[in-house]
Amino acid sequence: MNRRDEATRLDSHDPLRAMRDAFALPQDRVYLDGNSLGALPRCVSERVRAVVDQQWGRDLITSWNVHGWVNLPLSVGEKIAPLIGAAPGQVVCCDSISVNLFKLLATALGLRPSRRVVLTCAGDFPTDAYMGQGLHSLLGAERCEMRAVGVGELADALDETVAVLMMTEVDFRSGRRHDMRELTAAAHACGALVLWDLAHSAGALPVDLDDCGVDMAVGCGYKFLNGGPGAPAFLYLAQRHHNQVTQPLSGWFGHAAPFAFDPDYRAAPGISAYQAGTPGVIGMQALDAALDLFTGLEPASLRRKSLALTGFFMEGVAADPALAAMEVLTPTEEARRGSQVSLRHPEAHAIAQCLIAAGVIVDFRDPDIVRFGFAPLYNSFTDAAIALQCLSTVLSAGAYANERYRQRAQVT
Numbered sequence: 001m002n003r004r005d006e007a008t009r010l011d012s013h014d015p016l017r018a019m020r021d022a023f024a025l026p027q028d029r030v031y032l033d034g035n036s037l038g039a040l041p042r043c044v045s046e047r048v049r050a051v052v053d054q055q056w057g058r059d060l061i062t063s064w065n066v067h068g069w070v071n072l073p074l075s076v077g078e079k080i081a082p083l084i085g086a087a088p089g090q091v092v093c094c095d096s097i098s099v100n101l102f103k104l105l106a107t108a109l110g111l112r113p114s115r116r117v118v119l120t121c122a123g124d125f126p127t128d129a130y131m132g133q134g135l136h137s138l139l140g141a142e143r144c145e146m147r148a149v150g151v152g153e154l155a156d157a158l159d160e161t162v163a164v165l166m167m168t169e170v171d172f173r174s175g176r177r178h179d180m181r182e183l184t185a186a187a188h189a190c191g192a193l194v195l196w197d198l199a200h201s202a203g204a205l206p207v208d209l210d211d212c213g214v215d216m217a218v219g220c221g222y223k224f225l226n227g228g229p230g231a232p233a234f235l236y237l238a239q240r241h242h243n244q245v246t247q248p249l250s251g252w253f254g255h256a257a258p259f260a261f262d263p264d265y266r267a268a269p270g271i272s273a274y275q276a277g278t279p280g281v282i283g284m285q286a287l288d289a290a291l292d293l294f295t296g297l298e299p300a301s302l303r304r305k306s307l308a309l310t311g312f313f314m315e316g317v318a319a320d321p322a323l324a325a326m327e328v329l330t331p332t333e334e335a336r337r338g339s340q341v342s343l344r345h346p347e348a349h350a351i352a353q354c355l356i357a358a359g360v361i362v363d364f365r366d367p368d369i370v371r372f373g374f375a376p377l378y379n380s381f382t383d384a385a386i387a388l389q390c391l392s393t394v395l396s397a398g399a400y401a402n403e404r405y406r407q408r409a410q411v412t
């Protein structure tokens with residue numbers, strides 16, 4: 001059976017097949033970039049229209065109460081919680097990953113006052129380390145020291161100076177997945193806390209924060225949760241760490257009584273204290289609607305589909321002699337990979353541009369990686385087969401060598 005036929009067969013047996021119709025995907029493209037920006041769910045367009053026209057337009061400021069706007073950070077947080085294995089009361093939806101990291105890193109240093117090191121994994125998405133560097137400038141080297149080491153050196157680097165280990169579960173470049181349970185236990189064994197970045201996990205694979213004993217986590221709403229460009233992020237803090245230190249972005253939405261307009265800050269109890277200012281209601285409503293698509297779905301079923309898609313794609317790459325020059329960076333071992341496949345080639349940028357021009361939307365990561373993101377809710381095996389075919393044509397024809405594929409856009 002050829003790969004396209006095999007894909008058709010797999011699609012017909014896919015238990016999540018109907019979910020694709022919930023998205024407004026363009027007919028003439030294959031979209032494999034849901035690991036950067038999730039596709040548009042139809043229910044989000046409807047919700048945003050209703051929020052703008054009816055809630056904002058007609059009910060105006062009464063909507064904060066009447067339509068529950070004021071509670072959105074907590075109610076949307078509770079909708080995200082089951083997707084990341086968090087019991088109620090520990091997740092709030094607000095701000096961006098970057099801002100939330102600042103709050104949590106400061107909390108971690110506050111919870112471990114005799115330690116100052118934030119240990120990170122070299123090569124992780126840079127904003128995580130950048131936020132730590134900002135905290136270091138603010139607090140000084142005696143209270144905050146950033147230390148980045150390679151994956152293989154993490155175990156040795158965990159010592160009694162480490163306040164918190166900050167790790168991304170799925171690496172944005174390679175798609176490699178770390179062992180959350182094992183690394184969390186290793187950090188705890190040396191008395192450190194652990195903070196996981198779930199940007200490439202939430203909505204694509206099951207996460208068991210409570211069960212793994214994780215202390216803190218962050219993630220974004222715009223990738224596999226499909227909340228739209230710049231959707232609000234989320235933040236998890238385990239119950240046992242609540243009400244112990246005041247997070248530094250102590251805005252009025254995290255105040256115990258925001259509408260008392262007290263001159264002094266008094267933190268709200270629990271996770272609510274991790275809010276800062278007024279939530280972006282339209283974006284929050286878009287994410288809230290997008291999350292409804294996960295209702296009733298087993299996270300394990302998403303994982304099965306995601307692994308089947310990435311596995312199918314990787315087998316196709318390995319079987320095609322025209323793709324021999326592309327190095328597969330993503331681990332073949334299922335437990336070790338997330339929901340993307342990354343291929344390395346010296347001409348990766350031009351290859352990605354060529355694929356995009358042909359209607360297969362992928363992205364490029366500097367200097368030499370093409371990423372193929374597979375979103376289990378809407379990508380099909382046929383998408384994977386078309387991408388393989390297109391990639392094969394691009395490589396065998398050398399079409400990417402054309403000058404017009406060399407121009408770099410501002411956002412890649």
Ligand SMILES: Cc1ncc(COP(=O)(O)O)c(C=O)c1O
Pocket residue numbers: 096097098099125127128168172197199200220233
């Ligand atoms: C692992 C990871 N962390 C953080 C971010 C970005 O965070 P923010 O929401 O602050 O833009 C991304 C992607 O943009 C990411 O892949």
Ligand SMILES: Nc1ccccc1C(=O)C[C@H](N)C(=O)O
Pocket residue numbers: 035036037125172199411412
């Ligand atoms: N937030 C963005 C804004 C613009 C363009 C890309 C992003 C991404 O999210 C990139 C993604 N984090 C990545 O894994 O590369």
